[in-house]
Amino acid sequence: MITKVTCALIEQYGRVLITQRSETMPQAMLWEFPGGKVEDGETEEACLIREIKEELNLSITPKKRLTPVVQRYGDKTIELIPYLCQYNGGTIKLAEHRSYHWVVPQDLANYDWCPADVPIMQEFVALAGEQFSS
Numbered sequence: 279m280i281t282k283v284t285c286a287l288i289e290q291y292g293r294v295l296i297t298q299r300s301e302t303m304p305q306a307m308l309w310e311f312p313g314g315k316v317e318d319g320e321t322e323e324a325c326l327i328r329e330i331k332e333e334l335n336l337s338i339t340p341k342k343r344l345t346p347v348v349q350r351y352g353d354k355t356i357e358l359i360p361y362l363c364q365y366n367g368g369t370i371k372l373a374e375h376r377s378y379h380w381v382v383p384q385d386l387a388n389y390d391w392c393p394a395d396v397p398i399m400q401e402f403v404a405l406a407g408e409q410f411s412s
C-alpha cells in the first residue's frame with residue numbers, strides 16, 4: 279500500500295515556507311514542506327488546503343503540481359505529491375511542528391531534509407533559477 283501525502287511549497291516575496299518536524303513525529307527534527315496524508319475521497323488540493331489550515335493556520339491556493347516522489351521508509355511507502363501554492367492570508371500558528379523558516383531558494387540545500395523532499399527541493403530550486411534567468 280502506498281500512502282499519498284501532499285506537500286505545499288508556499289511562496290511569498292521570493293521565499294518558500296519550510297517546517298521542521300517535532301521530536302514526536304515520524305522523521306523527527308527533519309525539515310519538510312508542510313502537508314499531510316490524503317483522506318479517502320479527498321482531492322489532493324482539498325487535502326493541502328485542509329492540512330495547511332490545521333497545521334499552520336494559513337489560507338493557501340494550490341496552483342501547480344510538481345513531480346511526485348515515491349519513498350520507502352522501513353515497511354511503509356509514501357508518494358509525496360508537491361504543489362506550488364499561493365499564500366492568501368493568515369498568521370502562522372504552529373500546531374504540530376517545532377519550527378518554521380521562510381527561505382530563499384539558494385539556502386534550501388543547507389537544511390537537513392526528509393529524504394522524500396530532496397528531489398522536490400531540487401526541482402523547486404531549478405524552477406526558481408529559470409525565473410531569474412528569463
Ligand SMILES: Nc1nc2c([nH]c(=O)n2[C@H]2C[C@H](O)[C@@H](COP(=O)(O)OP(=O)(O)OP(=O)(O)O)O2)c(=O)[nH]1
Pocket residue numbers: 283284285303304305310311312313314315316349351356358392393394395
Ligand atoms: N507532510 C509531509 N510529510 C512528509 C514530507 N516528507 C516526508 O517524507 N513525509 C512523510 C512523513 C510521514 O511519514 C508522512 C506524512 O505524515 P504526516 O504525519 O505529516 O501526515 P498527517 O498529519 O496526515 O498524518 P497523521 O498524523 O494523520 O497520521 O510523510 C513532507 O514534505 N511533508
